[in-house]
Amino acid sequence: MKKIIFFFLLFTEVLFAQKLNNKIVYLDSLFIETSQDSQVYYRIVKDYHLEKKEYLFTQYYNSDKIESKGNSLNKDHFMKNGEISSFFENGNQKSVINYEEGYKIGRCEFWYENGIKKLEGEYFLVENKEKKIESILKINNFWDLENNQKVSNGIGNYIDDENLINDSKNNSISSGSILNGLKQGTWIGSNKKYKYSFEESYNEGILISGISTDENGQKYNYNVINVNPEPKGGISAFYNFIAKNYNQPENLKVSGKVITSFVVNSQGKITNIKTIRSLQTEADEEAIRVIKKHNDFIPGLSRGIKVDNTYTMPISLKAY
Known part of the structure; x- marks a missing residue:
């Protein structure tokens, strides 16, 4: 009996020590650190108080369902490395994406919330017009919500939901042609959050130019989609x-x-x-x-x- 109690106390002590090494971080709707009162998600960083090359990040909805999980090279922000899995709040798989030092690179898969496969593709790195490295998605196969295949072996028509594919929260959706897995020609879209429509021209997945129209009819020319303040x-x-x-x-x-x-x-x-x-x-x-x-x-x-x-x-x- 004493031996059983000893091992139980030892197990409890080890478990408590493990929890002490972890850290909880509260996140807003954009996954930016916030106060507990304003949280939409929260993150558990395993072994935060230990010095390691990589840290396991597990992010949760407020319902305590897993939102995403994978390794980070930095314990204070999610510098993704290796395979990262994300999930809808209903528990269905949302995506599987491979990263290297924070950049999306290699194979990826996406699903709809109802469990139907959405996309199979791969990311590769390019230098954009601002001389910065970014990931470009090559779309190999794409299915709509009714499970009809719209892109096959890199050729077809595609609906780009930037919220799902690009980890964006700007609510832009556009559609156009895919050739050799990349955006090609004219793409038409709209943005609900900022209330504008747009038309863009692509060549081999690279944005050539775009014209947006705001809710007052004012037009804007651009060749970069997002510019930070x-x-x-x-x-x-x-x-x-x-x-x-x-x-x-x-x-x-x-x-x-x-x-x-x-x-x-x-x-x-x-x-x-x-x-x-x-x-x-x-x-x-x-x-x-x-x-x-x-x-x-x-x-x-x-x-x-x-x-x-x-x-x-x-x-x-x-x-x-």
Whole structure:
């Protein structure tokens, strides 16, 4: 009897120690870290407090159903590496995608929420017009919701739901022709979130040009789909501004990070500032004060149209 109790206590102690090494992170609808009150998802980072080459990330819906799981090369953000599986809240498989150091590369599969196979394809890397590396999806086979095959061996017609395929939350849907697995010719689409329509021209999967029309009939030319907001003077100047103007509280008791989020609106002004990871009340309030003082951004663009974007700002502090 004593031996059984001993092993039970030992098992409980080991299990408790394992849980202590894990970390829970609360996420909003865009999978950006937020407060527990604002969470839409949450993430468990296994062995967060240990030094490892990779960390197992498991993300959950608020219902505690698994949303996605896979390894990350960084314990503080999901730098995906290897096979990542995602799921609908009903438990059905949503996608299986392979990553290398955060980039989608290699085979992938997608399903509809009702369990019907949607797509089989593969990602490969290219350099875009901004001289940045991005992943391009080659579509080998595609089925509609009624299980009718619309693309076979890289040829056919395709409906691109950017929310599902590109991990986007901008609600754009477009349709057009696929040749050799890639977008080709004219594509027509619309965006419910920002209330615009668009027409784009592609050659071998690369966007050549596009024209969007907003809800007022104003037209915009573009050759890049999404442009992130940027501080005037550049990101380095912004960080230097924060470092120069942030007054660390004298009574700071612990070292760590204050993480603040805010919205850069379509006019380039900062709104909706809030603390999403608190370190100490005085440190949190000072982060909000100094960010408000800057308030000068170039707004982000969605298909040439100025839109609101969420921005996250971490500030590392060391207690003395």
